[in-house]
Amino acid sequence: MKVEDPVIALRGATASLGARPVLRGVDLTVEAGETVALLGENGSGKSTAVRAVIGQVALTGGSLELFGSPLRRFRHWRRVGYVPQRSTATGGVPATVGEVVSSGRLARRGLRPLGRADRAAVAHALEQVGLADRAGDSVEELSGGQHQRVLIARALAGEPDLLIMDEPLAGVDVGSQRVLADVLRAHTAAGGAALLVLHELGPLAPVISRTVVLRGGRVETVDDPERLHDLACHPPDAAEQEPAAPHAPKIETGLLT
Amino acid sequence: MIEMLDYAFMQRALLAALLVGIAAPAVGIYLVQRRQAIMGDGIGHVAMTGVAVGFLMNGNPVWSAVLVAAAGAVAMELVRWYGKTRGDIALALLFYGGMAGGVMLINLAPGGSTAKLLPFLFGSLTTVSPSDITAIVLLSAFVLAVCLGLRRQLFAVCQDEEFARVTGLPVRLLNLLLAITAAVTVTVAMRVVGLLLISALMVIPVAAAQQVAKGFATTLALAVGIGVAVGLAGTTVSYHADVPPGATIVLLAIGVFAVVTALSLPLARRRAALAERRTGGDPDARARREDASVPS
Ligand SMILES: Nc1ncnc2c1ncn2[C@@H]1O[C@H](COP(=O)(O)OP(=O)(O)OP(=O)(O)O)[C@@H](O)[C@H]1O
Numbered sequence A: 001m002k003v004e005d006p007v008i009a010l011r012g013a014t015a016s017l018g019a020r021p022v023l024r025g026v027d028l029t030v031e032a033g034e035t036v037a038l039l040g041e042n043g044s045g046k047s048t049a050v051r052a053v054i055g056q057v058a059l060t061g062g063s064l065e066l067f068g069s070p071l072r073r074f075r076h077w078r079r080v081g082y083v084p085q086r087s088t089a090t091g092g093v094p095a096t097v098g099e100v101v102s103s104g105r106l107a108r109r110g111l112r113p114l115g116r117a118d119r120a121a122v123a124h125a126l127e128q129v130g131l132a133d134r135a136g137d138s139v140e141e142l143s144g145g146q147h148q149r150v151l152i153a154r155a156l157a158g159e160p161d162l163l164i165m166d167e168p169l170a171g172v173d174v175g176s177q178r179v180l181a182d183v184l185r186a187h188t189a190a191g192g193a194a195l196l197v198l199h200e201l202g203p204l205a206p207v208i209s210r211t212v213v214l215r216g217g218r219v220e221t222v223d224d225p226e227r228l229h230d231l232a233c234h235p236p237d238a239a240e241q242e243p244a245a246p247h248a249p250k251i252e253t254g255l256l257t
Numbered sequence B: 001m002i003e004m005l006d007y008a009f010m011q012r013a014l015l016a017a018l019l020v021g022i023a024a025p026a027v028g029i030y031l032v033q034r035r036q037a038i039m040g041d042g043i044g045h046v047a048m049t050g051v052a053v054g055f056l057m058n059g060n061p062v063w064s065a066v067l068v069a070a071a072g073a074v075a076m077e078l079v080r081w082y083g084k085t086r087g088d089i090a091l092a093l094l095f096y097g098g099m100a101g102g103v104m105l106i107n108l109a110p111g112g113s114t115a116k117l118l119p120f121l122f123g124s125l126t127t128v129s130p131s132d133i134t135a136i137v138l139l140s141a142f143v144l145a146v147c148l149g150l151r152r153q154l155f156a157v158c159q160d161e162e163f164a165r166v167t168g169l170p171v172r173l174l175n176l177l178l179a180i181t182a183a184v185t186v187t188v189a190m191r192v193v194g195l196l197l198i199s200a201l202m203v204i205p206v207a208a209a210q211q212v213a214k215g216f217a218t219t220l221a222l223a224v225g226i227g228v229a230v231g232l233a234g235t236t237v238s239y240h241a242d243v244p245p246g247a248t249i250v251l252l253a254i255g256v257f258a259v260v261t262a263l264s265l266p267l268a269r270r271r272a273a274l275a276e277r278r279t280g281g282d283p284d285a286r287a288r289r290e291d292a293s294v295p296s
């Protein structure tokens, strides 16, 4: 990878689910060291865009490059950590938290067995999401938010350069959201990149470098960092400490906000 | 009890039962995890055609059954990939086609009749020939190498296929390998347990084990333990009581399942009480105990 290559470069992407066109020309670039938030109302195509980026939805037009390689030739999946939106991680057989998080290491191990470095990375990832003491518990015995944190830990365990998270805050309490903000801050400071689908920025606002709002499968607005600065300094739950600036942009992502 | 070991056919039957007891739950756990518990049944039906092909060509039916069952399992896997609509109909066609094909071909074979299929359908102690046992040992070794050696990879694929693809695992290859391994297991088991009952030995030990286990590895170990126990016990009972081994093994497995189910509730309660004492009754642990006491 050349230094100047963006981590994600999606240009003029179109995609359909079934017969229905869902992406109608999406441009999305994420550079190393950036955390980009993808916003938009329900059904606007956020998850589809993210799944297109990881190659799980075929593009019908446009182009996609990851770390400077076209998707067809991209092989370094160990550099990508993915947190799906709705958990598909429930099989018909019980699995412990540790076992699920360990599958995040397979990107690095492939078909080889896991070693000591892998176990250390799993333990570290569990610590980061505050579930270190639950490693031996069955994932079915967790609450919804804890389960979400397991999936975040699974992505972190692979120590990826690019984190892609589809609504990582869903059902996660404010304390854990702050922890995720710290994780992301450290991740981007080390040169990593992140693409997050969110409905509200919440405690993550300070770490977001750019927001992209989708509507009807097209990019509606891209907020630059200066405009976001106000929002970052005045996240909704800090409103009582500092009065919001009169011209702070309000990001409307759906009917309920 | 011990004198049954004097007979070579019983030695072979017990060895086959032991290998089947290990292999069937080891494959079955992945099918159950993927909620495809019924797949073994489908492969069993398709394998009937393979057995008949073996008779028709005057060869060993184990090898022809392996080939035809593997082809059928791969076809089922392809239906799962591409057949987004009416996949169930395609599977049903495969099931019934396999069964009808077996009956048709066996009657075309010289001196063949449907009766010749019966030992393969329900299992029989006396039919495990020395050449069969070679095939069974080799095939079991393959099944165990795949199911235990690749357990983390297969676990990831069966738990969350999309995530597994994003980690760069060869998901299609692993799925095909699992389908072929399941087909091989069915043919390994057909001599002792029978094609129509083998699916039970893939599913029931896993279903029993998962009621008391918390994780995948413990479920796998317990299920294999149960599989071995009912395999050996069933074969022994079958010899002494002169009843068909497949049915005996499956009924024993169901018995184990019932006992484990009855025991799992008090066990879960005690475990929850211990956790409660450990964590000093925090609301989190209390919620877990309430979850655990609801039979699922
Ligand atoms: N399997 C499918 N087949 C056909 N259309 C689909 C399918 N899945 C989603 N869609 C449609 O595609 C559009 C975009 O869906 P997508 O999941 O990308 O939305 P989203 O922005 O992630 O919404 P949310 O905020 O609810 O997660 C929706 O209008 C939806 O109806």
Ligand SMILES: [Mg+2]
Residues within 6 Å of the ligand: A046, A047, A048, A085, A166
């Ligand atoms: Mg979505």
